[in-house]
Amino acid sequence: MGSLGLFSKELGKPEPSLPGNEWPGSPEAGLVVILVEVVSRPAATQVFIPHSKESTAVFIIDRPRDDRSSTGGPDSNPQMNPILTEIRHMMMDGTAGSTSSVTSSILDYRELHGRTYQNFKSTEYWAPNDEIQNDQLDIGHHMMTMMLNGKLFLAPIENPQKVIDVGTGTGIWAMDFADEFPSSEVIGTDLSNVQPRFVPPNCRFELDDAQLPWTFAPESFDFVHIRCLFGGISDWPFLYREIYKCMKPGGYVQDLEFSVEFKCDDGSVPKDSVLWEWGHHFLDAGVKMGKEFSIVYHTKQYMTSAAFVDIQERKFKLPVGPWSSDKRFKEVGLCNHYYMMQGLEGMCLLLFTKVLGWSYEAVQVFLARVRSALRDKNQHPYYEAPEISKQLAWQTIGPLLARDYTVIATDNRGMGDSSVSPLPENYTSAAMADDLKGVLDFLNITRSYVFSHDKGVGIAAALAAKYPSVVARLGLSEYVLPGYGYESFSDPAPTWTLESNWQLAFFSVVDAAQYFIQGREKEMLSWYFFHISYSGTSAISENDLDIYTSQISKPGFLRSGLNYFSNPTVAQDAAFFNATIGRQPLEMPLLVMGGEASLAPVSLLQSSFGSVGTNVSYDIVPKAGHWIGMYSPRNRIELRLTAGKADENPVWVANRVLQFFDNNSDQVPAVDLSYLADKVTLVS
Numbered sequence: 001m002g003s004l005g006l007f008s009k010e011l012g013k014p015e016p017s018l019p020g021n022e023w024p025g026s027p028e029a030g031l032v033v034i035l036v037e038v039v040s041r042p043a044a045t046q047v048f049i050p051h052s053k054e055s056t057a058v059f060i061i062d063r064p065r066d067d068r069s070s071t072g073g074p075d076s077n078p079q080m081n082p083i084l085t086e087i088r089h090m091m092m093d094g095t096a097g098s099t100s101s102v103t104s105s106i107l108d109y110r111e112l113h114g115r116t117y118q119n120f121k122s123t124e125y126w127a128p129n130d131e132i133q134n135d136q137l138d139i140g141h142h143m144m145t146m147m148l149n150g151k152l153f154l155a156p157i158e159n160p161q162k163v164i165d166v167g168t169g170t171g172i173w174a175m176d177f178a179d180e181f182p183s184s185e186v187i188g189t190d191l192s193n194v195q196p197r198f199v200p201p202n203c204r205f206e207l208d209d210a211q212l213p214w215t216f217a218p219e220s221f222d223f224v225h226i227r228c229l230f231g232g233i234s235d236w237p238f239l240y241r242e243i244y245k246c247m248k249p250g251g252y253v254q255d256l257e258f259s260v261e262f263k264c265d266d267g268s269v270p271k272d273s274v275l276w277e278w279g280h281h282f283l284d285a286g287v288k289m290g291k292e293f294s295i296v297y298h299t300k301q302y303m304t305s306a307a308f309v310d311i312q313e314r315k316f317k318l319p320v321g322p323w324s325s326d327k328r329f330k331e332v333g334l335c336n337h338y339y340m341m342q343g344l345e346g347m348c349l350l351l352f353t354k355v356l357g358w359s360y361e362a363v364q365v366f367l368a369r370v371r372s373a374l375r376d377k378n379q380h381p382y383y384e385a386p387e388i389s390k391q392l393a394w395q396t397i398g399p400l401l402a403r404d405y406t407v408i409a410t411d412n413r414g415m416g417d418s419s420v421s422p423l424p425e426n427y428t429s430a431a432m433a434d435d436l437k438g439v440l441d442f443l444n445i446t447r448s449y450v451f452s453h454d455k456g457v458g459i460a461a462a463l464a465a466k467y468p469s470v471v472a473r474l475g476l477s478e479y480v481l482p483g484y485g486y487e488s489f490s491d492p493a494p495t496w497t498l499e500s501n502w503q504l505a506f507f508s509v510v511d512a513a514q515y516f517i518q519g520r521e522k523e524m525l526s527w528y529f530f531h532i533s534y535s536g537t538s539a540i541s542e543n544d545l546d547i548y549t550s551q552i553s554k555p556g557f558l559r560s561g562l563n564y565f566s567n568p569t570v571a572q573d574a575a576f577f578n579a580t581i582g583r584q585p586l587e588m589p590l591l592v593m594g595g596e597a598s599l600a601p602v603s604l605l606q607s608s609f610g611s612v613g614t615n616v617s618y619d620i621v622p623k624a625g626h627w628i629g630m631y632s633p634r635n636r637i638e639l640r641l642t643a644g645k646a647d648e649n650p651v652w653v654a655n656r657v658l659q660f661f662d663n664n665s666d667q668v669p670a671v672d673l674s675y676l677a678d679k680v681t682l683v684s
Contacts, residue, residue: 109192112350113360118191123209125232126289126355128346129192136343137169141176143335144227144256146328147316152177153225154314155252160184160222166210166243167229171195171203177225178203184222211235214242221246224253230260231286231293231351240306253308257296258318261550262381269381271519274369284555285351294554320374320381340374400654404662405449406671410439412459414560415551427563428572429458433466440470447668449661451475453628455564458482458573461612464588465580472666474586475657476609477593478626483574483582485608490570499531507565514559521558522549534597534625534648586613591660593653595624619656624649 109116168188189208261279286293319333452460457479490504
């Protein structure tokens, strides 16, 4: 885990937060902090968004679910499906009005192995639009309505006049909403014209690609409804900005997205299960397509960057099968099982054959395994949306530093939400220092304070060595530079035990480490976090551990994390530091810190960093191991009560860093970040 922070004084400006982390700070002075987290964040569930150009509020509703469709096998025959029978009856009986709103155009659908797909010129969507898939959509509508206790939405709207349902599918939500609010005008948009010909008189459907610039009048919608567009949008921040532009002040947007990963609470869906494998194939396909199937983790982040505020979230577990002891969720689970079995093939056919390169026969064999697993009553799978995005290493330190500075947190390449390094793989400190210099240049920051942790120390030191004028003061914690003592920790020794740092040697051969860790990421991270902490298993919560596991399990990200420790990376880092700092030690003030139960005593720090700089001070963090920032207070009261006392001790660290940075002689210039207002959220 490696982290890095860049800081710059800012007077009289609102404090910026780049997508991912935002911490309110003092409106009098701001600190630009770029924190780089090695494995970070999860996020977003259902959300609603009260929206106003003056004080915007968003309530997004994110659903915890893994929308994997199922083939239309004999067990999913729509004629035998009681849910479909009920839905069809509701749709056909008592339809209000007879306005024909969809003309028969764009019917030249593409075909793949007997399934049809939309043929809209501007984009390509991965799910079919034939009767089998449309039946699944209607089952899904019934299931989602059941999950919301019979409600179509959760946004606190009262008298909406104009509403849009983006990606309306069969149009069933739009028609139900139009019936419930007969005085409203309801528009449903989609890439395929599969909606009914006869609809309520206040409802109409339009063929439209939501990814293009919106042509609707600005500030025209009271309510924008989105549901299950995961894997279908190339640029989510752009979509949310277009929505913002077309919403009335005081309006709402609700986005309901699902995870594509099966989970369980009782170990009945292990990581060698075909259900676990299912979700990761979708994530892999999304990476290759450039369209996120992991949008559920980033919904709030993207909405925040689009200028929505007061975002509220709801988190649901959506069972697959009637295994829940709760009566309502038993019914939801049964409906979800129908939903899955109806749409499995349609959901994966194009993705697995055209994107992942599978044969049609291989897809069918895989689907047979999935159906068998879904019928297994001993397995209790559900879909879950993770909790709000956050960079865990800085979740306590960041807000405390933001009292006096503007704080910016970034991910290193291949970590959190950053891209993996293109081939040839390059995870050297010098390369990522150039990444950070690019961030600073983009923000027009010419001088900053920097605080770093673990692998972020190498990046921070490389930034200071290559661009010394940018770094006014440099904080380094819990890491030793290659060429300056790192090798003494990573080279095998006769005294090594399970409690030693043998992982540094293990990680150094990336292919081998990846082979042995893949599928056991949580087990590896559990040991990794606990064995070098001060407080043992209480150093990190089970939820946060799941967050890290989810992040490192994304396609390509385990390999990225291991590459930070690879033999080539460490050798290149050592050569770089010897050629730069070895010839000209850093001249800016340095603060080097180690945890009481890790890099201590001070003499150890002095032996490693004495020749790194000409002005070095040292400190030991009490009641801390390696993870100096991992403590998670549950509320502000607990934060105050545990200041200076909590295991891992981030409050003590933040106060020590503030003491180190608070020096008016550094002449760090003010920074005007107002030009970012339409790109990131500026929090005052």
